[in-house]
Amino acid sequence: MNKIAIVTDSTSDIPKELVNRYNIRVIPLTITYKDKTYYDGVDLKIDDLLRMLDEGEELPKTSQVNPARFYEEYKRLFDEGYNKIISIHLSSNLSGTYQSAIIAKNMLETDDIYVVDSRTVSFGTGMLALKAAKMIEEGKDVEEIYNTLNILAPKSRVAYALDKLEYLKKGGRLSGTQAAIGTLLNIKPIIYITDGSHAILDKTRGMKKALSRMIKYVQDEGFDENELFAIGTVKDYENLEEFKEMVKNELGVDNYLLAEVGTVVATYSGPGVVGIWFYAK
Template sequence: MPVAVATDSTAYLPADVVASYGIEVVPLYVVLAGHSGREGAEITPGDVARALTTRGQQVSTSRPTPGDFVAAYRRRLAEGADRVVSIHLSAELSSTCDAARLAAAQVGEHVVTVLDSRSAAMGTGFAVLAAARCAAEGGDADEVAAVAARTAARTRTFFVVDTLEHLRRGGRIGSAASLLGTALAVKPVLHVADGQVVPLERVRTSARALARLVQRAAEAAGGPGASLAVHHLAAPDRASKLAAELQRAVPGVRELFVSELGAAIGAHVGPGAVGVVVTPAEVGDRG
């Protein structure tokens, strides 16, 4: 029984990977200068970066509608899938997963399985990719959902932002935690824990923050066979440098993706943000 894999646009999987595995991507909406558009198709990361650096400009995001998901699920079923496994960013950060569950109830929960990755960006994306690979190998819906859940559970996400103000405004981090980034000009290193954005440590400079990202990623990899992703918003040079340092620090990397954050996540982290996502190899799969 063929299984289709779906996700939302915040997974930020490379376009060639999406095309190769036939992954269904349902876009979030980004509101910019009073105009609402679909992430990626109508509003780009560059649009968001420019808006966030313009005084008075505000950027907000909203989930796909349940109808968007219903249309996507029914399209894949009409194309021949028997089941759909739909994997999304943390419900602690967005109501996207709720919309997917409403759609699943309408289409049929015996047909559509919805999974909360408890993560974001490639923290979700690696779970989606693992699910798609399992489906391509003939796995049934239960197996596809299980491998996605296992992958999401062992994936770690670390990032640094130039300012916590965008996260605070968007309600993605508490006002008390936002003070971490203002006192004595410290640079907070953050991570995603239990589906939430949480401060991890404080360092004095941007260079030290990037060095800590590399150290944290190497520790999280735990050995050869890890998959890595580097994300950024309007900081390609910092992202390239981070990727090169990760290649040196982490042995036997299975794959490394570098991509710019899309509008929906970029609106909350702001220009200059860089991060790394680490999925260690499963025990028994390490070289």
């Protein structure tokens, strides 16, 4: 009988209790700030990161997982008695982490590692890892799980509204003038993932309109009620509470998972983010 392990990276933002329940191996990306390197979610928590963001103009820099780290983890899992590994990672358009996993697989010269490009970010990747975990519980074989994840990945939808523009300015995504004008006009950009990359879905005046626009995005796409649905935030619990009500009242969804967006995503967005993850029909 096959014993299947699940590996993902720290950008997947899976709640800790679910990581522990399903024994998911989470490999951290690294974040460098002022010549010191930290491991995402290990020795750098979200509050530490937000403090760094507020200290000055220099933004922390994120780095992909390198192949050697994946090689070590895969080898350890095989030594522990697993004979199949499913490794699920953030979009290959946004990071070299997926490619590092492929290189590590090739270094081990095995067909027993199945590497999945999630084509998305944050808990969009996490939802695929949890899908794999549930299918393992149901006794599905590795080929069926791998094929299911590759069917679901293009259906994954992620959108998040940003309350603050200063971090986009610090990261070079907005000029100082654009950020100043946008702040003055109370502009809230909504970012989404399309074709595995970030893009602007819309820009609204005020956070309430931004939340409404995300609801409309779900309605326009349609959502698969049989699959996981999630909402989350980077330290914006007031707007999250309002969004919960909108999700319940306007989408009829009251069974969803709450995700806490992690440090890698927050490096670019800062605090004041509300996001949504779902699968289109």
